[in-house]
Amino acid sequence: MHRSKTSIRETYDRIASSYAASRTRPWPEVLEFIATLPATSTVLDVGCGHGRHAKPAARAGCRVVGVDLCRPLLAIGDDASADATTARIEWVVGDATSLPICGSTFDAALCVAVLHHLPPHEDRVAALAEVRRVLRPSGRAFISVWAKDNPYLRDVLGLRVEADDVEVPWHLPDGTAVPRFYHLFSEGELERLIIESRLHGERYFRASGNLFAVTTRDG
Numbered sequence: 001m002h003r004s005k006t007s008i009r010e011t012y013d014r015i016a017s018s019y020a021a022s023r024t025r026p027w028p029e030v031l032e033f034i035a036t037l038p039a040t041s042t043v044l045d046v047g048c049g050h051g052r053h054a055k056p057a058a059r060a061g062c063r064v065v066g067v068d069l070c071r072p073l074l075a076i077g078d079d080a081s082a083d084a085t086t087a088r089i090e091w092v093v094g095d096a097t098s099l100p101i102c103g104s105t106f107d108a109a110l111c112v113a114v115l116h117h118l119p120p121h122e123d124r125v126a127a128l129a130e131v132r133r134v135l136r137p138s139g140r141a142f143i144s145v146w147a148k149d150n151p152y153l154r155d156v157l158g159l160r161v162e163a164d165d166v167e168v169p170w171h172l173p174d175g176t177a178v179p180r181f182y183h184l185f186s187e188g189e190l191e192r193l194i195i196e197s198r199l200h201g202e203r204y205f206r207a208s209g210n211l212f213a214v215t216t217r218d219g
Contacts, residue, residue, distance in 0.1 A: 003119035003165070005095070008181055009069045012049075015170050015178050016072035020050040027053070029212055030112055033142040034060055041107040044134055046096050046127070047114035051077035051089060057110070058088040065101070067094040097126040101134045109134065109141040113210075115193070116145045116183050119165070124183070128197030135217040141199065143213045148184035150209030185211055 012019065030053045037043065039061030045054040048066030050073045058064045066089055068074050078091045094100045096114055109131045115124045131141050153159045159166065164186070167179035190211050194201050200219035205212050 003181060005069070005097075005118070005123070008117055008119075011170075011178060011180055012070040013072050015172065015180075016050075016070060016076065018172055019170065020073060020076045023049070023052055025052070026056050027112065027144075029144070029207055029210075030110065030142060031056055033108075033110075033214065034062070037062060037108050037140075042105065044099075044101065044106045044109040044131075046099070046109060046111045046131060047117075048077065048091075048110075049073045051083075051086065051091075053110055053112055054089050055083060055085045058085045062108075064088065065090045065092060065106075067092045067096070067099060067101070069093065069095055097123050097130060099130045099134055103133050104136050105134050107136055107139055109139065111141060111143045113144055113146070115143070115190075116185065117181060119181060119183065124193055125196050128193060128199055132197055132199050132217050137218055139217045140202070141215045141217075143190070143194070143215065144210050145185045145190055146182055147206065147209055147211050148186050150184070152209050153184075 034057050041062045043057045043062045043064045045066040048054045048068050051066055054064045054066040071093060074091045078086050080086050111131055118124045164184055166182050168182050169177040170180050171177055190213055191201060194213055194215055199215040201213055202216050203214040
């Protein structure tokens with residue numbers, strides 16, 4: 001199983017076009033969080049990809065910076081001919097575990113479907129610690145991960161999940177299956193990760209096979 005950040009970046013470089021084409025709708029849970037932010041908020045979207053959630057935040061009036069390791073996804077997101085909203089987003093190549101961002105800069109952060117693609121536990125902690133570092137003292141973050149008991153894995157993908165780390169295939173238009181690494185989160189694991197990163201959990205909930213957390217920088 002490929003477990004390096006380099007291999008994960010290479011995977012998304014390879015599937016970027018078909019991934020962006022099939023992932024166009026923002027998650028309602030993320031939209032609900034964005035709706036709680038003042039319109040003038042500065043928002044960091046960690047692992048922004050092609051901007052599925054950065055763009056709704058920009059449309060809501062927020063100043064948005066999107067960070068991702070996958071240059072092809074960032075290029076798709078930064079296509080002003082497809083969406084004029086992109087002009088209000090700054091697209092930055094960067095690693096979630098070492099963000100190229102000054103500390104105490106953002107009012108809010110999104111970290112949606114990112115942590116479960118980071119292979120070692122230490123990287124998952126580092127990514128959340130980086131989110132905390134770049135938030136202002138009153139800043140809040142919205143975090144999501146795949147749950148190990150997500151029924152999609154069994155009912156749609158036909159996977160029998162026993163291990164925490166799995167490979168889930170992405171099917172390209174030509175029929176090629178490209179494996180994607182996932183660390184699946186058990187009950188309570190996200191809460192422990194947030195505590196370890198020194199963020200403060202404000203609210204935890206489950207929806208659509210995902211685990212969600214709304215956190216603050218300081219308790």
